[in-house]
């Protein structure tokens with residue numbers, strides 16, 4: 001089984017922690033979860049990511065953190081594998097975050113809009129530094145949630161037509177969660193739901209995960225020398241792949257149903273049955289392959305779902321437990 005590359009865009013203001021998150025996620029996914037690993041398709045890119053991660057681990061002081069992105073948009077292509085067999089490609093787009101700011105140029109906005117329109121999964125990056133207390137009208141301005149909502153409506157809703165049957169996956173990643181760890185987690189989740197109300201309305205076609213991540217508990221006290229121990233960094237990727245498999249599984253089942261219907265139709269009529277004998281044979285072979293593929297998809301989903309039990313996931317506005 002090898003699925004097409006999923007394009008993933010991460011939206012978040014400059015300084016919200018997107019690049020640091022990417023480095024942590026990549027480092028954690030080298031070891032992997034449940035036998036799933038991630039590797040950069042271009043080995044040099046992989047080495048560069050690891051080098052930047054090691055800098056974060058070994059340096060003390062401000063220099064440990066990634067330098068602000070130079071280019072407007074940086075692309076990474078990864079292979080997501082199980083037992084080192086690639087099941088899915090992931091294209092990751094990291095950018096400076098300017099397109100969310102008031103200083104954005106037409107070009108920034110245009111590029112981002114294009115990426116979003118082609119994306120199969122969206123990550124929203126919200127920094128915990130703005131969630132240390134109950135949200136105020138000011139929070140919307142700080143994290144640019146209105147601008148994010150606008151992009152979701154214009155580039156995703158209008159292009160992908162998410163529906164109850166085919167929901168669009170969005171991971172809301174609360175980066176630097178160490179900074180709001182003192183708050184009740186449910187209260188933080190409620191605040192997020194208020195900021196992105198449309199994503200939690202009934203029957204609206206959104207599959208939303210709210211996921212706190214951090215590069216280390218000690219960082220809230222001491223970002224420059226605190227220990228780096230990533231928490232939850234793998235979950236958004238697991239969610240992205242899980243939701244892709246979910247969609248693929250639904251497509252396979254539809255295909256199976258259609259073939260079954262066709263065979264039944266032919267079988268009802270003796271003449272047709274004779275005439276289409278060859279075709280029915282072929283259909284039965286096809287069914288075998290599809291059944292095998294469905295079990296592979298479901299086995300993988302089962303393994304990934306285990307990891308997702310610890311985070312809040314909402315489907316069409318209701319909290320759900322993910323399974324197969």
Ligand SMILES: Nc1nc2c(ncn2[C@@H]2O[C@H](COP(=O)(O)OP(=O)(O)O)[C@@H](O)[C@H]2O)c(=O)[nH]1
Nearest residue numbers: 014015016017018019020065176214215219220
């Ligand atoms: N407390 C804390 N600070 C972080 C964490 N991750 C990143 N930071 C801080 O946030 C700054 C901006 O991060 P960066 O990844 O460059 O943000 P980007 O502009 O969205 O790519 C870093 O320089 C760090 O000072 C974290 O997990 N916890």
Ligand SMILES: [Mg+2]
Nearest residue numbers: 018019068069
């Ligand atoms: Mg960056």
